[in-house]
Amino acid sequence: MVATPKKDRPRDSVFEAGFRGKNVLITGGLGFIGSSLALRLVPMGAKVALLDAMIPDYGGNLFNIEPIKDDVTINFSNITDATSMNYLVRDMDYIFHCAGQVCHIMSLSNPFPDIEYNIKGVAVLMQACKNFNPSAKVIKTGTRGQYGPSVKLPVNEEAPTNPRGIYEVSNLAAEKIMKIYNDVHGVRTVLLRLTNIYGPRSQMKHSRFGVVNWFIRQALDNETIKVFGDGQILRDFLYIDDCVDALLETALCEKAEGEILNVGMDKAVCFLDLVKNIIEVTGSGRWEFSEFTPERKAQEPGDFYSDITKIKNLVGWEPRVTLREGLARTAEYYRQYRQWYWDPSSNG
Numbered sequence: 001m002v003a004t005p006k007k008d009r010p011r012d013s014v015f016e017a018g019f020r021g022k023n024v025l026i027t028g029g030l031g032f033i034g035s036s037l038a039l040r041l042v043p044m045g046a047k048v049a050l051l052d053a054m055i056p057d058y059g060g061n062l063f064n065i066e067p068i069k070d071d072v073t074i075n076f077s078n079i080t081d082a083t084s085m086n087y088l089v090r091d092m093d094y095i096f097h098c099a100g101q102v103c104h105i106m107s108l109s110n111p112f113p114d115i116e117y118n119i120k121g122v123a124v125l126m127q128a129c130k131n132f133n134p135s136a137k138v139i140k141t142g143t144r145g146q147y148g149p150s151v152k153l154p155v156n157e158e159a160p161t162n163p164r165g166i167y168e169v170s171n172l173a174a175e176k177i178m179k180i181y182n183d184v185h186g187v188r189t190v191l192l193r194l195t196n197i198y199g200p201r202s203q204m205k206h207s208r209f210g211v212v213n214w215f216i217r218q219a220l221d222n223e224t225i226k227v228f229g230d231g232q233i234l235r236d237f238l239y240i241d242d243c244v245d246a247l248l249e250t251a252l253c254e255k256a257e258g259e260i261l262n263v264g265m266d267k268a269v270c271f272l273d274l275v276k277n278i279i280e281v282t283g284s285g286r287w288e289f290s291e292f293t294p295e296r297k298a299q300e301p302g303d304f305y306s307d308i309t310k311i312k313n314l315v316g317w318e319p320r321v322t323l324r325e326g327l328a329r330t331a332e333y334y335r336q337y338r339q340w341y342w343d344p345s346s347n348g
Ligand SMILES: NC(=O)c1ccc[n+]([C@@H]2O[C@H](COP(=O)([O-])OP(=O)(O)OC[C@H]3O[C@@H](n4cnc5c(N)ncnc54)[C@H](O)[C@@H]3O)[C@@H](O)[C@H]2O)c1
Pocket: 027, 028, 029, 030, 031, 032, 033, 034, 051, 052, 053, 054, 055, 058, 059, 060, 061, 077, 078, 079, 080, 097, 098, 099, 100, 101, 102, 117, 121, 141, 142, 143, 144, 193, 194, 195, 196, 197, 198, 202, 203, 210
């Protein structure tokens, strides 16, 4: 018999067997990644609880969970609230930790939310697990920014970490705190470093984070997209469904426990090509070159793309959605639901 190629295997049946009846807590559950994860877990029969503080300017949006709103419980509280966390972690089988300060631009002018939410928040969460549910498994969505400028491309998990901003440093500190809880206190963790993720349910209110989504908004509004510098900086952009697959797959994989794993796309693209693709896919918008703003220049780490050999070999995950396909699906979603995302105060 010829083995089914890995790419064509239906992952959802494996996920379903793993998550059916399980208690799952998603911190930042009304945001982009957290809500997308919830939308996959609920139909599998997982019992999903969402925690979110709905911090203005971040991506929390009640409309994100519209299709499952009656099937999840929501707790509107802050991860730094130890009393809430001590209670919420009880009985959880899996905790996906997606809450945090998400804006690297904001961290240039105000570092305190990074320290408060990303560092203290993770300590509160892990301490709650240690004291009230040490058998929970905690999966963290860290960032490629933890590496800082790349020394060698593609960037693997052995690369030096010299981040260029407090957002990135706070994520690195959070990762190290979680590793201590894994190694010393026996609370299992999976430490993911995500590349740029794009897709439906990311915030569209402002341009301070989520660059691919912002370009899509500008194209849909038939505006001029500004390409900084010469547009040749390379990145890997990963579609949200692939990111959610990586979260689910690593959560179920024993070999991933205690590991740091890149989650990225194995194909790099420069910003100029990204923008041209967006304009072609949406059929609207135009582009022009522009100087970097001082903030962007200060934090720009140059070319980056992820080496995903480790996660492929250890877990078996790899991306399946091409850039063109991901851009088309994203544009389609926002064409349909723009009224829930365009307004600066929109949060569903
Ligand atoms: N989207 C990406 O491209 C990307 C890339 C790398 C890493 N990440 C990380 O993944 C995580 C999720 O990102 P996202 O894109 O879904 O962002 P998002 O802003 O859409 O979602 C984050 C959610 O967390 C909530 N939140 C923030 N601080 C909180 C706190 N202290 N207590 C409770 N809730 C809080 C926000 O209200 C928001 O709903 C973040 O930690 C982010 O740094 C995202």
